[in-house]
Amino acid sequence: MSDWEKRLTGPSKETNQERVGRVLTTLSITVIGLLVATILIFLASKGLSLFIKYGVNIWDFVSGTDWSPKKGSYGALPMIVTSFGVTMLAGIVALPLALMVALAVTEILPPAFRKVTQPVIELLVGIPSVVYGFVGLTVIIPILRQWFGGTGFGMLAATVVLFLMIVPTMVSMTIDTLLAVPESYRMASKGLGATRWQTIYRTILPSAAGGVLTAMIFGMARAFGEALAVQMVIGNASIMPTSLMSSAATLTSVLTTGIGNTVMGTAANDALWSLALVLLVMSLIFNLAMRLVNRNKEG
Amino acid sequence: MDPQKSNRLATGVILCFAAIVSLIVLSLVLYLLATGLPHVSWHFLTSAASSFTAGGGIRDQLFNSFYLVILTLLVSVPLSLGAAIYLSEYAPKNRLTSILRLAIEVLSSLPSVVVGLFGYLVFVLQWKMDFSLLAGALALTIINLPLLTRSCETALSQVPFLQRQAGLGLGMAKWRVTTRIMVPAALPGIMTGAILSAGRIFGEAAALIYTAGQSSINVSYSNWNPFSPTSFLNPMRPAETLAVHIWKLNTEGLVPDATAVSAGAAAVLIIAILAFNLLARFVGGLVAKHFRQ
């Protein structure tokens, strides 16, 4: 009797399975959450110590234009402006082009093309950034030098290299988004007599807008954090950029160049961590802004 | 304008620009292959790297790259798949969940140098892993999580709602529906994410310099015991990957043929990624077939 009772009132096999699933997935999200939290705390504590321990004024840090840690002058504005500028430029150039490639692949060309694009994109994502930097140095910079004069190093060269680096990721993600638009939308639009362009413009793009924006954020995030390739072509001079062809330095390039040459715990080293923190905060703001835009569009 | 005309015009413009972008990108790949392939030979692939004499190969680096990709995917795919399932199936729609999502996304803009240094201070020093493949794999996991979690979640959300309903209607537990119906159906999308992130692992250098290290110790390829320090399978040994090797050659390479070796290594890397993709797709196809039966 008691056996029957147990079977009838106890948890079913399904409930147990459910429990296992819940525990496993909660565990993995907890691990990730903890990891993210640790990194954020780690960065915050390292990055803030320049202001707390060495008493550097945060406002001076963000608005100062002279970066010479050796003399105790920490003005990060040139790098902030350059990082932002280069990323925006690369993103703005890459977005329409990536969108066009994705539209061509999903809406216009026969499906066979899709089978080819995917492996090519994956290939491009895997090319080390050093190689992009090298191509930038040996191919792009001489071309720029011939067209615009000067040395060729600068924001424009960095933009071109970053564009090459982020376009594959953005195309791949945009293709995914466009494919996620239900086929019924297309059919309905065609059924109403719309041309292909009208379908794309009036139906597919509005419903995929959120995903396309996310693709852009992801691409730009990668551009924002990229160091090795940019470092080789931007000229690495921590001065305020005056034109697209003048040497400049991004947050990451200064960070990468300096981190091996400073001693942990010194002001010069902590200043580099502060740059990393600025980078994080900027991408956070960026992300939030994009979300807001997205929500307004949907709402 | 006449809709037919604008349609033709738009199609033309789109195709034209798509062709230009593909042309640029393809010429990049061809350029890399053309400059690199002449240096690739059987000797190049099967001999060890040299420190400052010409004629070194990339045997260890090539193997390390593949091994690191496998190790990293072993760690990061289950983790991000679990997280994606949680986010798409179980997560309550509240502020915490959206903060979590945001945090994971913000992670993707961390420069890899910072991830590398974090890995060095935490995994290598704090957790006493030393410079090792495992520490490298963990650092790469941090880099991969955003993209991988997102692509898993997208793949899961694209499974038709009817399939899920059918499973639930049969009285199956949500977890069972997820693992038996959703995941197999979403497998192609998950695969794409995994392969994309494998590409990033192949190409990443900055995060590995401080974690997996930039020199390889002598390993024996006949020692299959993963716990022996000289075994090629030991995940606790320092290992230099192909991308790190290319980086090292370009920055502080002392070998007289640094440019040639680096170009050759880049070409090999491209072919290796291609081979890995094809293999992964093939295996993925087999697995998907297995699930469908």
Next chain:
Amino acid sequence: MKKIMGTLGALALLLLLCFGWFQARGSGATITKVTDVGSTALQPLAEAAIPGFLKNHQNINVTVQGGGSGTGLSQVQAGAVDIGSSDVFAAQQAGIDASKLTDHIIVVTGIVPIVNPKLGVDNLSMDQLRGIFAGKITNWKEVGGPDKKITVINRASGSGTRLAFEQVVMGRQETVKAQEQDSNGTVKQIVSNVPGAISYVSSAYLNDQVKALMIDHVEATSKNISNNRWKLWSYEHMYTTKHAKKATLAYIRYLQSADVQSHLVKEAHYISIHDMKVRRDADGVVTKIGEK
């Protein structure tokens, strides 16, 4: 049936792993680990010496990693690694207590100004060189070259090469804010690609991609460096704590031995410490060896 086979297979694998673990633990107990972190310039040499060292010290496992001089010094000071290799004197590096570390000098490297081979300039005076890096001379025609703008490429601030350059060439002069590059290889690539560029690299990295300049008509040969006629040179150091492990010291002694210094060091185009007729201290004061 399938399930049972799977379980059995997994069990067998597990057993095999356990067995391997025990075996490895049994045999690996006596191996001492020596870890060297730091200067990327010294890394190739330190790595190349390992096979020869292991011939006589089979129970020592040496790992050499880069990471930069600053990292090397801070890690050896923190006790995280055994050797911190560095291009600079510990006393020159902010945040390092040099009195707690022991300095082992491994090799000497010359630092050589380089320009693009097509430029057609092969000699500069020390004043001209200083003027260029201070930003006072901006065109090659001012120093007898073609009418071309000078592109100054400096080295990363805080790097050993930069410190030595500033100490010897610049003196009190400030360098102009210019491009900064971290590594010898990248600098070389940039100079060989940009017609009007000038920079300086460690002599080990010279090749026909770039043109090495003479200063005051003195060439940067090993001989000129060893007697200080060529003043632009620096040491590559390995720092240990005061109470270093025996294995660590054995490795450093091996690197300093005549065997390594007369073969590997020469092959890598460094200058042996045994050939030096002068020495320099952290403040840049040069004395003749044997005089003091």
